Amino acid sequence: MMLGALLGEGWGAMRANRLRTLLTMLGMVIGVGAVILMLAIGQGAQLTVNESIASMGSNLFIVLSGSSTSGGARLGSGSVPTLRLADAQAIADLPDVEAVTPILPNTAQVVYGSGNWNTTVAGATPAYLKVRDWPVSNGQPFSDSDVRSVTRVALLGQTVVSNLFGDEDPVGKTVRIKNSPFLVVGVLDPKGQSLDGRDQDDTVLVPVTTAQRQLFGNQFPGMVRFIMVKAKSAEAMNRLERSLTDLLRTRHRIREEQDDDFSVRNLTAMAQAAAATTKVMSGMLGAIASVSLLVGGIGIMNIMLVSVTERTREIGIRVAIGARRRDILLQFLFEAVLISVSGSLIGVLLGIGCAWAVSHFAEMVVVVTMGSVLLAFGVAAAVGVFFGFYPARRAADLKPIEALRYQ
Template identity: 40%
Template sequence: MSAAMVSSAPQKLRSRMAGMNPWQVFSIAWRAILANPLRSVLTTLGVIIGVAAVVALTMVGQGSTANITRTLQSLGTNLITIGSATGGRGPGFGLVRFGGPQTITLKDAEAIQAEFSGRIAGIAPSLQSNQQVKVGSSNLNATVIGTWPDYASVRNAQPAQGSFFTEADLQSRRRVAVIGYGIAQDLFGGQDPIGQRIRVAGISFTVVGVLPDKGDTGFANPNYQVMVPLSTYLQRLGRSSTGEPRVQAIYIQAPDKDALPQLQQELTDFMAQRRKTTDPSEYDFSVQNQADALASVNRVTQTMTLFLGGVAGISLLVGGIGIMNIMLVSVTERTREIGIRKALGAKPRDILTQFLVESVLLSVVGGTLGILLGLAMAGSVGQFLRISPIFDPFSVVLAFAFSVGVGVFFGYYPAARAARLDPVDSLRYE
């Protein structure tokens, strides 16, 4: 072999080391990761968990928000609710109270009906309790609601079979009932329940209507509700016949969405005038419109989603620290290799690129596995909570980009340290 050929071999190696293409860099990085598969998996575990949590929480959170929004909208449109306030919250910000002392009376509803006649699309006071409903030997617990005929339009409760009870039924205190879809299925099976009799708390009622299937919303299931005339409820099912009849809420339907804010303010002023007070801190009532309720629910769910997403983000940071730690170990283990590469012509930026690619590759693999795990988790949690998760491409891309950013950020220091190693000292390293 000639001297020219011998001298040209190291030169070829130097050229190869100094001029590696991206595919070669990727291939070397991938082989380095596969050399310790268990260590690589454990290293990316924090990134996997973090990305999976962000994806799953975002999908379930948005699905929950959409589910609650659909539920509220299905209970009536252009809706204003007057209920007992928790006290000291001012007009429009009190919380409707379905437990404890009630401050809204039946006379309040009658006064509103008389005063706002022609300016509202409907009004329905409501009083409810849980009662046993029985047909023959079959029975179940259901929410029994005493209300007015306008409840059908105000709360979107038009029967799919039969009809709602009428004003004549209300005035005559007739024992008629509109039942939910679930009650009809469970207690009557395939039979037509219209005209049949049910017993509510031991009192016989004739079924005049059946509501459509509204699904299980996660709150009070509308499929297991019984609606009866309020006058009948107060006479037959009310716990007390003394004193002025009180209701838990008054539902009012505005003519259109644009009329909600002004109507809400007028109702607030009217209720305050009836109580002879102008101080909002003394209001024992609350007037809320549907938009306020939706906004409040959305704020709560978004806050919870952001909070839990922040907790998941901490997992990503922990995963990044794990990547930095393992890359520092890798630099130490491969010190001699780094020395050989530098001796063969590799520049500091080549070494920096090589280790940085390994770090980013770890985070990319972790991010990809995290997205797949997050999608599976969202499906499982959604099925358990009976919520349809909503896929949000932006959140998935953001979580993945953040995981890559973690790899770059936490991988740069070990890569820079490898690039600064002295080739002579590296070759002597044992």
């Protein structure tokens, strides 16, 4: 009953000063809408990064060949061929390794019928699909027998399929890579973009021995560009990194005082660092947007103070006819909360609408979650209570005689 009376009085006070109420609510509307929109953009960016990490695979190491020096300038990792197929086979025997694949990538023109497409052609083993968590959507993968037999078979990425075959099924067809015929045995599942924005589906996989001997050639037989290693678990990553380094130093006969002729990089750690950075940026966006909630709360306090001044005689009459201090306090506090909550509800609709507009027109990934909506709404309501308390207490503390004399 008391709540109904407070609600009626609150709506009556808001209707009596419609323009002032709307202007007061505007701060909360903008604040809540901005918080929801900024959090949606930040969480969309975080989702994009997480999807890129998932598409890359989990618990991954990449072992790169060594670097060289030419004319006083040091060239990057991979400029000296120091890794062999035998290194990958030895790494596979380490206890913490789930899967390993050597990789020899290069670019080449792929031709089918009258169409052609320049793409990355990577020589690998069947374990590549397990290392990258990359299933085949159509057809089947090539086998270890194809690697041993140097067979001309290929797996195509979705981008290559769409550019060469359109809606035609490529499985069983023959494409030409550097004028050599290759039988298409399967099509890879879509992967999307990597963390650096590269199209992972723009690729062709062939047996690594075929790439070495028939496509790209190699003045160092058996050499590969790099090796990808998948650990059995995240807990085994540090242990495996040490085992990899010790094994390759032993195999390459590197003395204790010599530098490594290879480098081991933890791709999962780098991906997690990127995800953590995106999460921090998402939080910062929300924090910056929440400043507008503070501004809206100050606006509520100012308007309520004006309202207390204007209604001083009304307060005196209420006290004179028996209203208690608590009744006056609740009346003005309830009005402040009502303005805050009403503005917050409109702000929620505005934030969701703006998020949809950004997603639709700017083609950005935005994610509006119930958690972000409840957070923005809850903070806005708390701001209304906090900034409405002082004017309400000031109204409750008015002396009835002084209030009745106020002109």
